[in-house]
Amino acid sequence: MLPRPARRTRARRASRILLALAAMAALISVDVPDAAARPPLGVTAQALPGATADRVGALFSGGLDGGHFCTAAVVRSDDRDVIATAAHCLGEPDTTFFAPGYRDGEAPYGVWKVTGVHVARGWTDGENPDDDIAFATVAPVDGGRSGAVEDLVGGFPVAALQPADATVTVIGYPGTDEIPLRCSNTTALFSDTQRRIDCPDLSGGTSGSPWLVDGALAGVLGGHEGGGTVPEVSYSAVMGDQAVELYREASDAG
Structure with a gap:
């Protein structure tokens, strides 16, 4: 009578292992686009909505009606409120707004105003192209929206x-x-x-x-x-x- 419980135990263990492997595979696949859907190297195509593209957004002058002129992306930070872009895109930070995941005139994650800019002295003093990297903090401008941008879309x-x-x-x-x-x-x-x-x-x-x-x-x-x-x-x-x-x-x- 002993072999049967042993087989059932082994079966239960095997089932648990399979479930664990399935869960691990699901976690690994999060945030990674389907490789088959990616265009070949050197080919430009539309970026499909998803965890990666939604962290990227357009920069606007004065709001969505002002037209977008540059691109930025959310990066990880302690306060979850930092974006990265080119320094030459932040010449007028007081009127610059960020819309992550922007598509077809819609800002699914709201509109965010630039609240602080961090650029190298080499850029501010002489626009050295080697210093054309900037980081900025952002805050929501949508009525009633709270929290941080990284909470919504994640960050690189x-x-x-x-x-x-x-x-x-x-x-x-x-x-x-x-x-x-x-x-x-x-x-x-x-x-x-x-x-x-x-x-x-x-x-x-x-x-x-x-x-x-x-x-x-x-x-x-x-x-x-x-x-x-x-x-x-x-x-x-x-x-x-x-x-x-x-x-x-x-x-x-x-």
Whole structure:
């Protein structure tokens, strides 16, 4: 009579293991787009709604009616209120607003005003393209909305000093489009302080777009030539120690 309970015990254990593996697989799959749905390297396509694209938003002048002119992304911070963009996108912070997940004229996660800007002295003193990375704090402007932007959409971790040939995903809003575009490709160092990527159709408005390596922010579209003078080639200042220090200042500002 003993073997039967033993078999039932083994069956129950096997069932528990299968359930645990299924749960683990579900957790791992969270926030990771279906690989089959991704366009090939070097091809630009619409960014599908989801955890990754919803952390990216358009920057507007004076509100949604003012038109969007740059892109920004939510990054992780202690007070959950920090976005990253290009320094040249924050020339008029008092009238700059952020709409994460913006699509087709709608701001599903509300509109957020810029409350503080953190840029390097090299940018404020001489607009050095190597310092064209900025972090800003934001607060809601929607009536009745409370909490922090990261609570709604999550935030990208910040990862500096990536390898020269890192594969980067760029997500951004061309000024004439109401839906974000996405492109991934292998990058190369244009110089010791600038990284380049070949992706078509990343035209004006994509400045400030996050450059993501394995889901972490490794730069923003900007730097050399303001990010590039042709839609097929874009640049980012290499994110080094100074940019990380700006990020820490913004994170601690709240």
